[in-house]
Amino acid sequence: xxxxxxxxxxxxxxxLAGSEAAAVQIPGARRPDRRTSLDVGGLSxxxxxWGPPDAPPLLFAHGGFDFAETLNVFAPKLxxxxxxxxxxxxxxxxxxxxxxxxxxxxxxxDAAFVVESVSAERFPLIGHSKGGAMCLQLAVLxxxxxxxxxxxxxxxxxKTMPDVxxxxxxxxxxxxxxxxxxxxxxxxxxxRPAGTIAELAQRRGRMNTRATTEWLQYLVTVGGRRxxxxxxxxxxxxxxxxxxxxxxxxxxxxxxxEVTMPLLAILCGEPELMGWGTRAEDVxxxxxxxxxxxxLAGIGHFMHIEQPxxxxxxxxxxxxxxx
Amino acid sequence: MITRLHHGRVELALHRLRDGxxxxxxxxxxxLGSRTPEVAPNWSxxxxxxxxxxxxxxxxxxxxxxxxGYSAEVLLADVDTALTHLGAVSIVGRxxxxxxxxxxxxxxxxxVRGVVIDDGPGLTGGGTMPSSPSFVAPVFESSSSPDPFAxxxxxxxxRPPDYVRNFARFALEGSPAAEPIIVSARILxxxxxxxxxxxxxxxxxxxxxxxxxxx
Numbered sequence: 001x002x003x004x005x006x007x008x009x010x011x012x013x014x015x016l017a018g019s020e021a022a023a024v025q026i027p028g029a030r031r032p033d034r035r036t037s038l039d040v041g042g043l044s045x046x047x048x049x050w051g052p053p054d055a056p057p058l059l060f061a062h063g064g065f066d067f068a069e070t071l072n073v074f075a076p077k078l079x080x081x082x083x084x085x086x087x088x089x090x091x092x093x094x095x096x097x098x099x100x101x102x103x104x105x106x107x108x109x110d111a112a113f114v115v116e117s118v119s120a121e122r123f124p125l126i127g128h129s130k131g132g133a134m135c136l137q138l139a140v141l142x143x144x145x146x147x148x149x150x151x152x153x154x155x156x157x158x159k160t161m162p163d164v165x166x167x168x169x170x171x172x173x174x175x176x177x178x179x180x181x182x183x184x185x186x187x188x189x190x191x192r193p194a195g196t197i198a199e200l201a202q203r204r205g206r207m208n209t210r211a212t213t214e215w216l217q218y219l220v221t222v223g224g225r226r227x228x229x230x231x232x233x234x235x236x237x238x239x240x241x242x243x244x245x246x247x248x249x250x251x252x253x254x255x256x257x258e259v260t261m262p263l264l265a266i267l268c269g270e271p272e273l274m275g276w277g278t279r280a281e282d283v284x285x286x287x288x289x290x291x292x293x294x295x296l297a298g299i300g301h302f303m304h305i306e307q308p309x310x311x312x313x314x315x316x317x318x319x320x321x322x323x
Numbered sequence: 324m325i326t327r328l329h330h331g332r333v334e335l336a337l338h339r340l341r342d343g344x345x346x347x348x349x350x351x352x353x354x355l356g357s358r359t360p361e362v363a364p365n366w367s368x369x370x371x372x373x374x375x376x377x378x379x380x381x382x383x384x385x386x387x388x389x390x391x392g393y394s395a396e397v398l399l400a401d402v403d404t405a406l407t408h409l410g411a412v413s414i415v416g417r418x419x420x421x422x423x424x425x426x427x428x429x430x431x432x433x434x435v436r437g438v439v440i441d442d443g444p445g446l447t448g449g450g451t452m453p454s455s456p457s458f459v460a461p462v463f464e465s466s467s468s469p470d471p472f473a474x475x476x477x478x479x480x481x482r483p484p485d486y487v488r489n490f491a492r493f494a495l496e497g498s499p500a501a502e503p504i505i506v507s508a509r510i511l512x513x514x515x516x517x518x519x520x521x522x523x524x525x526x527x528x529x530x531x532x533x534x535x536x537x538x
Contacts, residue, residue: 109390109391187331
């Protein structure tokens with residue numbers, strides 16, 4: 001896009017961003033009441049809260065390529081029911097610092113610092129997508145910290161691995177390997193392209209196929225930043241969908257039977273690109289005793305964004321709203 | 324002499340330890356927690372070509388990242404960055420360097436003319452499937468080398484035999500070298516046993532391995 005001006009100062013840029021953002025408000029959306037940062041081994045992790053500081057807390061882990069402020073409609077609804085909602089931006093996402101390296105183990109470590117910062121008392125833990133897979137690990141790592149575990153379409157399963165012949169599978173590995181090294185070789189000085197709010201929203205719409213244009217445009221204003229030459233998503237441009245390595249989706253599922261606190265797992269009825277496409281029959285063999293599993297017909301992967309009232313109701317009755 | 328190479332936001336230190344003739348360069352890959360030696364090791368005296376050593380991310384004179392996040396596959400990309408600079412090489416890897424050297428030989432069969440996998444810290448790795456989740460709080464600021472996060476994370480990286488075997492097969496099938504994989508390590512963890520069992524992989528002493536690598 002065309003540069004607005006070459007010599008715009010920081011303050012004017014802020015005013016410009018504010019006026020452009022004001023044009024795309026969403027009813028019920030509320031930015032976090034508090035934002036602080038945690039130092040995890042030298043990396044700054046941004047942590048947010050909605051609701052009164054003395055209300056009982058719950059912790060929510062967002063999914064990959066999302067950020068805490070994708071909860072700007074969902075979290076206030078939980079606050080209305082008496083909760084203090086705590087969340088954070090994973091490394092490289094939202095307002096957290098870009099890292100040199102990314103791994104699930106590092107994400108879990110960052111998360112452990114957030115967990116420790118929430119409360120000395122036990123509290124419910126909710127995770128969506130990649131955040132759900134992370135919460136499975138956290139629940140097994142810190143069984144003493146959580147009263148309940150809620151997993152929103154965050155159960156990776158092996159069913160997404162195509163059932164192909166050995167030689168074909170090896171060719172796929174070779175191709176993934178080539179892509180991985182090509183990706184690593186392309187990272188120096190990489191930056192996300194600038195654009196208008198509408199352009200960035202359209203780009204994200206390819207990953208969030210069921211989201212409304214209004215919602216996607218709103219996300220740009222809270223998950224992007226206004227540079228001189230336009231808006232850019234804050235997410236680290238060196239991140240890519242899926243890594244390369246020995247990790248297997250079913251390894252996450254192996255943690256499921258080890259969960260000791262009450263567990264509610266919700267699968268979406270309308271699989272999307274950003275999910276694993278896991279079905280009830282993939283999960284059932286691994287469910288811990290007493291766990292609840294439900295599949296929401298007609299709802300996509302971003303269920304808490306698509307149907308916030310329904311999800312707040314389901315989750316609230318499972319974890320027991322304070323009010 | 325050190326050449327700085329860029330891999331994402333990491334600056335890698337590639338050490339030129341010795342000049343040589345036009346023979347394929349020898350690239351040394353150090354063990355976990357170690358670094359490239361200051362001088363070319365004595366055993367490399369018989370190598371006629373130049374001798375280099377690469378400090379992996381978080382080691383030696385390479386960048387120490389903030390907050391960890393290591394994987395063997397990132398170190399593989401470190402080596403790939405060095406290959407882009409050096410062209411084809413032969414690799415001697417000790418410990419973790421042996422594992423990463425094997426990954427590089429499989430990923431770039433025409434760029435790695437052969438790899439010797441020898442004993443050293445980080446050879447075993449973290450087993451064939453994930454252990455129970457564990458959590459280590461960063462006690463130190465990760466600004467010193469070797470990075471404490473590297474020591475912790477790269478001693479636990481998972482190496483399923485079937486995953487590693489793919490790399491061995493890519494090297495054996497794609498390399499122009501007669502003996503692309505030579506195992507001199509005496510202790511074989513499960514991943515290395517799977518490699519050593521592949522038809523075409525050579526097992527011998529370290530001295531013999533260096534000799535054969537040059538052929």
